[in-house]
Amino acid sequence: MAMHRLWRRYAGNDFDTAFARMLPQLVRLLDTAQYETASEAVENAPTVMRDLGGFDFEPEYEPDPWQWVGVNGNGWDTIDTMYTPIIEAKAGVLRGWTLDFARYRIEIGMLTRARTCLADTQRSASMVTAKGRYADARPVRVLNPPSCGRCVILAGTSNAGERHPNCDCTVMWSHDVPANAYADPYSYLNDLVDAADMDALARILGSRANVRAYLDGADLNQLVNAYRRKGSVTRAQFYSRKIKYTTEGTTRRGSASYRMISAGYANGFVKHGGRYTRIDRPRLMPETIYEICDRQGRDPKQMLRNYGWIL
Known part of the structure; x- marks a missing residue:
């Protein structure tokens, strides 16, 4: 200021x-x-x-x-x-x-x-x-809350260099990165859950529906990485229904692709342009999954699993 x-x-x-x-x-x-x-x-x-x-x-x-x-x-x-x-x-x-x-x-x-x-x-x-105390000391990335989703998933790792503008993460040093890292994403998120700070959780995870999915067991990295690229999460009209979907995790290397094919939600891979082939159906975001399940009385956890949110 x-x-x-x-x-x-x-x-x-x-x-x-x-x-x-x-x-x-x-x-x-x-x-x-x-x-x-x-x-x-x-x-x-x-x-x-x-x-x-x-x-x-x-x-x-x-x-x-x-x-x-x-x-x-x-x-x-x-x-x-x-x-x-x-x-x-x-x-x-x-x-x-x-x-x-x-x-x-x-x-x-x-x-x-x-x-x-x-x-x-x-x-x-x-x-x-x-380094003046131990030449093989390694960095441990530490959050400086409030933090964004991209920083949260890197907390506790030795990845100290990957930063976005205005990133205020700090780095602590150890002779090794411990199993229970000084700062880890789950302890931070659990503190927010305990404090019932849904607004902060929604900012980190992308939406309140994603917070609900996280509490239902969705993988943190899957939720955050859905927004990794600009425009990777969008809304569209699909078979007369408004949906929210992401293109992340839908290539041949994406785990969600094979989950969707196995569940019958997609038939195979097609090339829409660009260098990658992707599945021929959109990967629904948790928001749309919950809307469908609430309307049809289905178990959202099974759909979250089929779309690769719950691993």
Whole structure:
């Protein structure tokens, strides 16, 4: 929020002048945030390694948090990174953007880059600290709730690099990734279930119908990955009925394809264009499955299983 207020205080029609005026406060804000973030990571990494793996290693060296100040995760100077939205906005104005929209894009661009910079600072500082204690230390991805579905299914894994814009997941380090990872998706979701926070669950899983399916035993990865590609979940008219379906899991490699064929919901594979062949019937989303079962008095769990939601 500090970044929002800082840009709005100086924003004007001359973007370069506005940036120059805010620069001293911007440098102070980012440098302070980076130093505090790196200091916290350097201090906490040994504790987390001890708690996760039960080992308390003597350090080969002690990192200096100041080494991360002023440098972005890609090696750029932080000021060059924060100036990038100015360049993009000026190019946008030449293409027809209004000044109001350009100022808005600068604000969002600066905020996104600041968040990414701090997230990279935390990851890098914790890594250097961990490696100074144990060279084979491995990352454990940790959620920073509220989290999206894509981040939730990666929680507790060693996949620390796959991130989307504004991703605020952090990384803790251990000599190994434990079986009961420091952060795992199911403990997070179960906390939301216990708190009856259906809105948060719906944001993670895609819809309230998907929450109901998850509670009925649907696989978390299947539900989240249904939205993996833009446009992979859509609505359509199919045999005079409005349905909601996904194209995920419907190729020859998809587990849902063979479930649907075995249940008689699909006949085989056809090529609709593109590089993959897919089954010749849509894979219904849980929302449509529940509508059908509620109307016909059928067991939704069996249909969820036949469409590959319950494994």
